Amino acid sequence: MSTEKILLVDDDQDILEFLGYNIKKEGFDVETASNGKDAIEVAKKFKPDLIILDVMMPEMDGMETCHQMRNMPMLKDTLIIFLTARGEDYSQIAGFDAGADDYITKPIKPRVLVSKVRAILRRKGSTQEEESAIEANGVSIDRERYLMKKDGVEFNLPKKEFELLALLMSKPGKVFTREVILDSVWGGEVVVGDRTIDVHIRKLREKLGDLYIKTVKGVGYKFEV
Amino acid sequence: MSTEKILLVDDDQDILEFLGYNIKKEGFDVETASNGKDAIEVAKKFKPDLIILDVMMPEMDGMETCHQMRNMPMLKDTLIIFLTARGEDYSQIAGFDAGADDYITKPIKPRVLVSKVRAILRRKGSTQEEESAIEANGVSIDRERYLMKKDGVEFNLPKKEFELLALLMSKPGKVFTREVILDSVWGGEVVVGDRTIDVHIRKLREKLGDLYIKTVKGVGYKFEV
DNA sequence: TAAAAACTTACGATAGCTTTAAATGAATGT
DNA sequence: ACATTCATTTAAAGCTATCGTAAGTTTTTA
Structure with a gap:
């Protein structure tokens, strides 16, 4: 099993670095993008297993980005996790309808994020019947x-x-x-x-x-x- | 798969009837309760697949009820959806910490509720095929x-x-x-x-x-x- | 045959597990 | 309400299989 690839998308550079560092440390292969358009571009090339997507972003927000990604055959099977600020309007969680597989509320503890990432990747993996x-x-x-x-x-x-x-x-x-x-x-x-x-x-x-x-x-x- | 059982809990009789009617219409098996204590009693006997729980209730509120349910082995695997009034203090959403699987904000359109119910039951079905x-x-x-x-x-x-x-x-x-x-x-x-x-x-x-x-x-x- | 690479053995350090014990918290009985 | 028992977690100390290294020996290669 090769190392899993994760694309991290947030408009806040600090969060990007903070989360990126913590996920990398756990042995994942991480790329980042700071807006929806970039995210789609990077995703095309990088072909991540999992995308972590901030809901609140200028221009194209997370849900719109997610929606577009879901319509791209290449990213059809990619998992998507939403990042939402606690206290944001929770009609947000309609996010599930936009095609997200899970979501996490800020503020985020690295441990929690990593454990969620592991969990969701495992869920995916288990459907693929690995040869052991x-x-x-x-x-x-x-x-x-x-x-x-x-x-x-x-x-x-x-x-x-x-x-x-x-x-x-x-x-x-x-x-x-x-x-x-x-x-x-x-x-x-x-x-x-x-x-x-x-x-x-x-x-x-x-x-x-x-x-x-x-x-x-x-x-x-x-x-x- | 037999028809799925849903327990609806709210202190407002109108809502209970309104939602109950709409869910029943979609082919689910519905029971109701109007407070936390009753809910737990009914749940014990009815063994619902899903509980829809109003957060704001007199005496024992939804979160407390949820918490107690989660500690009952029998209801451990039961899904719980919270019903919260839009604009309520969002520390509420700590509800997830209390063990809720999802939530919906009032006012509720029946269509939305039913679709959410379907979605969450589907999610459960796919992850749970355990032999008891x-x-x-x-x-x-x-x-x-x-x-x-x-x-x-x-x-x-x-x-x-x-x-x-x-x-x-x-x-x-x-x-x-x-x-x-x-x-x-x-x-x-x-x-x-x-x-x-x-x-x-x-x-x-x-x-x-x-x-x-x-x-x-x-x-x-x-x-x- | 000299130099390089790999093998062997044995030993010390330690990561990782076990064990014990004691503190906290939940459940139950009186 | 209080005491008691049981479940859970944490802390601390003990134990040992596993790991890494050193140093001498053997094998291969050029």
């Missing part, structure tokens, strides 16, 4: 149950080992460089040495047997097919 | 009766413990992250620490035995199969 199990070579992993199975026998792997194996098995045969591995299993900001990877590979080999994970010297590792 | 009894591994839970049964012996669990177990058992084997657990058992906005989950897990383990709920370090918990 991969299999290759008599070895299979089930992300949902966090289990590895070899020749019919199930094992528990610690988190890092599991993530590492999952990565390698996500494309059996493909060589993953150490850089890619660090990025994917440990995440961009963490700095751990290369030896750390070796050790985790070793632990996996202990549990899997030496046949499955192959070293490609000077390049990286792969799950053998 | 789940079984796995000799343990079963019955949501309707709020009972847990282990090896033929029935126990009653406190609310949080029950909800937690119900979540884990909703997909046996699947690992639920702490985030998902908090979101689902405690609700998006509530802030309780991670330790709280641990403790409830512990209580469940005390009652179930240590075999059923498994910790997946760094990830979450699951109901073992």
